Amino acid sequence: MRYCGHMKYSDDIKNDARKRYASGATIQEVADALNVEPRTLYNWAKQQNWTQNAPRAGVAAAVESRIGYLLDKPGKSLLELLELERLLDHYRTMQLDAARRNLRKDADRPDKRRPAEIDDRSRTAAERPKRGRKPGSNDFTWIETADVMDKFRDGLFDYQLQLWEHRRERTRNILKSRQIGLTFYFAREAFADALLSGRNKIFLSASRAQAEIFKDYIKEFARDWFEVELKGGQQIVLHTPHGTATLYFLSTNSSTGQGRHGDVYLDEYFWMPGFNKVKKLISASASQKQWSRTFFSTPSTTTHEAYTYWTGDEYNERNRRANKPLAEFPDFETLRKAPTACPDGQMRWIITLDDAERLGCTLFDRAQLELEYSPEEFKQLFMCRFIDDKESVFKFAELRECLGDAAGFPKDPRRVWIGYDPSRVRDGACIVVVAPPDNYKGTFYVIEKITLRNASWSEQARTIRELTEKYNVEFIGIDATGPGSGVLEMVRLFFPRATAIVYTTEVKTKLVLKAQSVIGDRRIKWDAGYSDIAAGFLQIKKSAAGNAIIYYADRSEKTGHADAAWAIMHALSNEDLILTERGSVWSL
Numbered sequence: 001m002r003y004c005g006h007m008k009y010s011d012d013i014k015n016d017a018r019k020r021y022a023s024g025a026t027i028q029e030v031a032d033a034l035n036v037e038p039r040t041l042y043n044w045a046k047q048q049n050w051t052q053n054a055p056r057a058g059v060a061a062a063v064e065s066r067i068g069y070l071l072d073k074p075g076k077s078l079l080e081l082l083e084l085e086r087l088l089d090h091y092r093t094m095q096l097d098a099a100r101r102n103l104r105k106d107a108d109r110p111d112k113r114r115p116a117e118i119d120d121r122s123r124t125a126a127e128r129p130k131r132g133r134k135p136g137s138n139d140f141t142w143i144e145t146a147d148v149m150d151k152f153r154d155g156l157f158d159y160q161l162q163l164w165e166h167r168r169e170r171t172r173n174i175l176k177s178r179q180i181g182l183t184f185y186f187a188r189e190a191f192a193d194a195l196l197s198g199r200n201k202i203f204l205s206a207s208r209a210q211a212e213i214f215k216d217y218i219k220e221f222a223r224d225w226f227e228v229e230l231k232g233g234q235q236i237v238l239h240t241p242h243g244t245a246t247l248y249f250l251s252t253n254s255s256t257g258q259g260r261h262g263d264v265y266l267d268e269y270f271w272m273p274g275f276n277k278v279k280k281l282i283s284a285s286a287s288q289k290q291w292s293r294t295f296f297s298t299p300s301t302t303t304h305e306a307y308t309y310w311t312g313d314e315y316n317e318r319n320r321r322a323n324k325p326l327a328e329f330p331d332f333e334t335l336r337k338a339p340t341a342c343p344d345g346q347m348r349w350i351i352t353l354d355d356a357e358r359l360g361c362t363l364f365d366r367a368q369l370e371l372e373y374s375p376e377e378f379k380q381l382f383m384c385r386f387i388d389d390k391e392s393v394f395k396f397a398e399l400r401e402c403l404g405d406a407a408g409f410p411k412d413p414r415r416v417w418i419g420y421d422p423s424r425v426r427d428g429a430c431i432v433v434v435a436p437p438d439n440y441k442g443t444f445y446v447i448e449k450i451t452l453r454n455a456s457w458s459e460q461a462r463t464i465r466e467l468t469e470k471y472n473v474e475f476i477g478i479d480a481t482g483p484g485s486g487v488l489e490m491v492r493l494f495f496p497r498a499t500a501i502v503y504t505t506e507v508k509t510k511l512v513l514k515a516q517s518v519i520g521d522r523r524i525k526w527d528a529g530y531s532d533i534a535a536g537f538l539q540i541k542k543s544a545a546g547n548a549i550i551y552y553a554d555r556s557e558k559t560g561h562a563d564a565a566w567a568i569m570h571a572l573s574n575e576d577l578i579l580t581e582r583g584s585v586w587s588l
Contacts, residue, residue, distance in 0.1 A: 002534050017041060021050055025071030026440045029167045039158045039360065048152065049146070051514075063087055083168070139239045140195050140222075151225040152192040156235040158359035159351055160185045165192060167292065168340050171346040173310065174296040175335075177353040178381045180361060182296050184266050187217035190247070193263075198242030202285050203249050206528030206530075208407035213251040214265070214528075217417060218247065240509045251405055252278045261293045271531040273400040273410025275306040298531065299386040301538065307386065315344040332384075344584065348564040353382040361461050372428075374553075377539060387538050393512060393539040393551060394519060403534070404525035409445045410435050416447070417475040418467060420572030421482030421563045422460070428453040429487075430563035433467060434571040436474075437523070444518065444572065446526035446533070457483075461490035468495055477501050477570035501570055505550060511569040512540065512551045516570055536565030 013034055021028045028140070045048070050432065070076065070084045094341050096336055137457040139396045153161065160181065166172060176182050181300060190201040205211040215236070222228045230236050236247045248260050252272060272278060301307070308314040312329035327343035334340060343347050353364060370378060379385040389396050413435035421430045433448035448467075452460055458585045464487075473495065480488045480500035491498045501507065515537070518524050526533050539553045539562040553562040 008206075011044070014044060016049055017044060018048065022065070024065035026165050038162065042153065042158075042161055046150070051535035067125035090361060099468050100398075105303075114521075138237060139231050140226065140228060141239050141241055143198055143226060143241065145196060146387075148195050148225075152188060153207055156185070156188075157181070157356070158358060159361075162339060162359075164189055166347055169339075169347040170289070170292060171355070172292070172294045172296075172339075173346045173348045174294070174351045175310065175384045176296055176298060177347075177351060177356055177384060178298050180351060180353070180356040181363070182266055183213060184217055185216045186267070186294060186296070188221060190197065190214075190265060191218045191221050191262065194247065195240050196242075198240050198245045200246045201248070202260050202262045202264045203247070204252055204264060204266045204278065204282065206252055206268065206403060207405040209253050209405075209527050210267065210529045211251055212269075216247045251407070252281065257388055261288070262286070262293065263294070265294045266296070268297045268528075268531055269295050270300040270304055270306055270310075271403065271528060271534065272306075273403050273528075275309070275391055276463070277305070278310050279309070284558065299380060299384055300531075300534070301387045301389045303396050304400070310348075312344055313344060350384050352384050374539070379536075380535065387535075389538050391541050391558060392538045392540055393540045394516065396534065396538060398519050399534040399537055401522050402519060402526060403528040404445075406447070406527035406529075407446055409525065409527075413445070413447065414472065415474045416471045417571045417574050418464065418473055418477070419567040419569065419573075420460075420464065420476065420478045420484070421439075421567040422482070422486070423568065428563060429455060430566065430567040431460075431464060431467070432567045432571055433471060434568065436575065442523070444524040446524070446530070446568065449526075449530055449533070449567075451563070457486045457490060460487050465494050465501070466492055475499065475574040476569070477573050479503065479566065479570060485564060499574075503571065508551050511566075511573060512542075514572050514575070515565075515569045518575075524568075524572075530564070533564045560566065 013036065017030050017034055017036065020033065021027070021041075025033070027038050027041050030036070030041055067084065067087050068312050070080055070087070070391070073080070076084070091587060119531075163172070163174075163185065174182065187203075190203070193199060194201055203211055203214040205214070209362070219230045219238075222230045232240075232247075236249075238245045238247065244264070248262065250260075252274070262285065264282050266278065266282060269278070282293055285291075297306075308317070312327065316326045329342055330340050332347070332350065334350050335582050336352060336355055339349045351359075351543075354367065355367075357364065357366070369382065373381065376387075380387050380406075415436065417434045417436050419432045419434065429452045431450045433447055435445040435447050437443055438468075450463060450510045452463060455463075464476065468476075476491060476495055476498040478484050478491065478498055478500060481503040488498060488500055501511075518538075536553070540551060541553070542551050553565075
């Protein structure tokens with residue numbers, strides 16, 4: 001729908017909007033009905049305290065208002081009828097729970113005590129006696145709905161606010177630009193919704209490190225919003241006005257999700273190995289219709305097993321086998337416009353960098369990004385375009401076998417090798433720390449990756465020096481072809497053995513062949529959270545120049561790409577190119 005923007009609205013429209021919201025309409029429904037930008041409505045709601053002043057207060061009253069709105073609305077859509085059915089089921093459950101609580105209170109209350117002394121939680125914050133202390137750990141039984149919503153909405157962009165309106169969709173599937181704040185948002189959404197509804201939340205990530213990001217965000221929200229300290233490891237139990245809500249923080253490399261139930265969030269799923277197994281894990285956790293499932297990720301390659309799930313080809317393949325008509329799915333540009341209901345029951349949405357900026361995001365300098373990344377990388381990382389790895393030297397089918405969980409990597413490696421890819425004029429320097437194996441069949445582990453942007457040579461050298469103080473460093477390989485030569489000189493002041501890697505056609509060929517050998521033999525692992533490593537390897541291609549084969553990733557003196565991949569190759573160069581049980585055959 002096309003909204004009217006940058007215009008002055010009458011008081012009648014503002015009052016009509018507030019009444020519709022109070023009667024149970026969502027912000028998006030009010031926007032569509034009155035032809036007003038959703039962002040404008042959110043501003044009005046905040047300025048006029050719609051949530052606080054509305055007659056609906058609390059989840060039960062909100063459910064009643066929404067039911068009343070849907071019952072009165074003529075010409076209900078199929079989705080609205082399904083929503084009404086779910087709300088009626090939920091309302092009946094709430095009524096039964098309330099009745100059981102009242103029976104327990106009546107049975108347990110001594111005659112000499114007044115009901116108000118028992119049910120202190122039902123009072124407003126102003127009416128409750130001051131306890132003279134901060135709330136206990138994980139205790140949110142005293143919070144108010146309006147307070148949660150005010151804190152939740154503060155500072156969010158339009159696309160994040162729209163996602164909140166769709167949080168009860170059975171399946172949300174979002175293809176997104178890099179770093180537009182969706183991990184942050186979904187942690188925020190899950191925490192706020194758990195407080196308001198008592199619903200369990202399950203965060204599934206490819207590694208423990210990624211799962212910890214969700215947990216750290218939520219701990220920060222609890223501390224900043226309500227001064228409550230959260231305690232718990234892989235699961236945190238919140239005590240809310242609507243009972244307990246459990247937050248589970250799990251990695252997909254185990255079956256720890258079995259037996260858990262709740263709304264599931266799966267991040268960066270296009271970079272996960274074994275996606276079909278992960279889907280089964282999610283199915284076990286969110287089979288009941290009351291639970292929602294949220295998939296979100298930057299794109300990887302068209303050969304990833306999740307690709308057909310995203311495009312709808314998987315759904316149509318089932319139709320084909322069952323001799324059913326094939327469904328038509330929305331195209332790329334349609335999915336960019338708004339969250340879109342699709343034939344397989346999923347709500348899909350594409351949010352590119354351009355879309356995020358159109359919907360209020362101010363976090364990026366697009367011109368700078370276009371200088372830092374090649375056109376192909378920019379399309380994949382920020383414009384939601386999948387890579388076709390047919391032309392890549394490295395194949396995603398092999399790279400995904402390198403994705404691991406850093407929780408299982410060596411905690412205190414006996415020795416490490418460092419690879420360094422220098423900063424050119426615009427791009428970042430990348431430093432990787434690799435724990436090498438003790439034998440020719442062993443596994444390399446990328447235990448640390450550092451990206452430095454706009455850092456001076458001395459700052460880059462100082463970072464490497466700190467790593468030599470932290471680890472027992474055995475080898476440092478530095479690309480000294482261009483600006484890296486300055487850093488190399490500084491590094492040799494404290495690590496004289498630092499090795500200069502000067503790029504020639506032969507040296508580049510050996511670097512790539514060594515990496516192909518290690519990756520093909522499944523001898524290297526990095527944390528699945530380092531999605532830019534696999535993306536970098538996919539950018540490396542080859543071309544013929546006379547009788548020679550040249551490997552490249554659109555690199556020049558002014559731009560540097562696939563930085564993490566090259567840095568890893570510099571570290572791997574310390575191992576002989578071809579190994580046997582007896583030793584080296586060909587050394588770099």
